[in-house]
Amino acid sequence: MDAATGEHGDLLDLIALSQGLSLRDAIRAAHVLLRLPPTPRADGSTQRDTGAPASCRRLFAASQPVRGTPAARYLAGRGIELACAEPALRFHPRCHRWDRHGRVSLPALIAAVTDGTGRLMGLHRTWLGPDGGKASVDGPRRAMGQLMGHAVRFAAAGPVMAAGEGLETTLSLRMAFPRLPAVAALSAPHLSAWIFPTVLRRLYVACDADAAGQWALAKLMQRGRDAGLKVLPLHPRLDDFNSDLMAFGLAELRDWTASQLFGPDAAALLPAD
Known part of the structure; x- marks a missing residue:
């Protein structure tokens, strides 16, 4: 119970509220979480448990x-x-x-x-x-x-990619470099746990300028070393790349970011004229 508002409920209500599910889908999600067997129907058949990904x-x-x-x-x-x-x-x-x-x-x-x-x-x-x-x-x-290890993906995975936290941050980077495949992990913890594609060789991390962003970068760099990947940071001028885009415009965002790219990547990733 929330003592301030009087709002109350049980664990099914909490699942429904946090994941945006109906009560029926919350029950199904709870079945998956608890690894319960399928629910028997009156006719003796069983109801297929579809869970949260099916609701998505x-x-x-x-x-x-x-x-x-x-x-x-x-x-x-x-x-x-x-x-x-x-x-x-x-x-x-x-x-x-x-x-x-x-x-x-x-x-x-x-x-x-x-x-x-x-x-x-x-x-x-x-x-x-x-x-x-x-x-x-x-x-x-x-x-x-189910978000852990996954991300919102923009373009197919490749040897060179970028990863960021927010949608707007990642899309701003895609505006500057539309040839650069990128993912938005949606939070610093999810970014740190993103599963590397097998084709990936070099990852640019669009860092948010806060403690959580630096923590995610450190985690990714450690995981990259363990996996034999090169993980390189991209730092915004302000708090994130969308703030840079809004404040300085696309051309300045592109120039600022290109100066941080490795070797020939800048020329290879710049948009075609």
């Missing part, structure tokens, strides 16, 4: 491409103009969320969290307000599903 797949399938939607307007407000469609990003006009007032439905930017094979494992939702920014609600960003 249903929500993603019900979403639509970003172009021409409030999600595109939100990204444009952060200086991000998608030169080409990013399959990992979608828009849902009435994405459910639960708060102390019950269930509400708001438009949302949806980002797919996938594993190395492209299998959808989770979602990240950013609820949007009528002014083009984030919705004025508690926790306008929430993730659901």
Whole structure:
């Protein structure tokens, strides 16, 4: 119970609230977590346990491409103009969320969290307000599903890649270097635990300028050494690369970042004229 508000519930309510699930899907997620056998039906058959990733797949399938939607307007407000469609990003006009007032439905930017094979494992939702920014609600960003080790992926994995925490940070880097495959892990702990693709040889880490960002960088550098990879930091001028994009513009962001790239990467990764 929350003594301040009187809001209360059990562990199923907590699962439903934290992952944005219906009670039915929260029960299924609890079955997976507790490794319980399938629920028997009255006719003797069993109900297939689909769990949180299946809920993510249903929500993603019900979403639509970003172009021409409030999600595109939100990204444009952060200086991000998608030169080409990013399959990992979608828009849902009435994405459910639960708060102390019950269930509400708001438009949302949806980002797919996938594993190395492209299998959808989770979602990240950013609820949007009528002014083009984030919705004025508690926790306008929430993730659901199985996130550890996975990420939102922009372009296929390759020998040279970039990884960052937030969607806007990673998309800002993609604006500057559209040829650079990149992933957004959504938090510092998830960034530190991202599973390296087998083809990866050199990883650039778009560091947020805070203690959590430095901690994630140190973890990735240690894991990179153990795996025989070269892990190199990319430092923003301000707190992150989206702040740099907003403050200094795309050309200055590109020049600042290119000066930190290894050897011939800058020329190879610059956008074609």
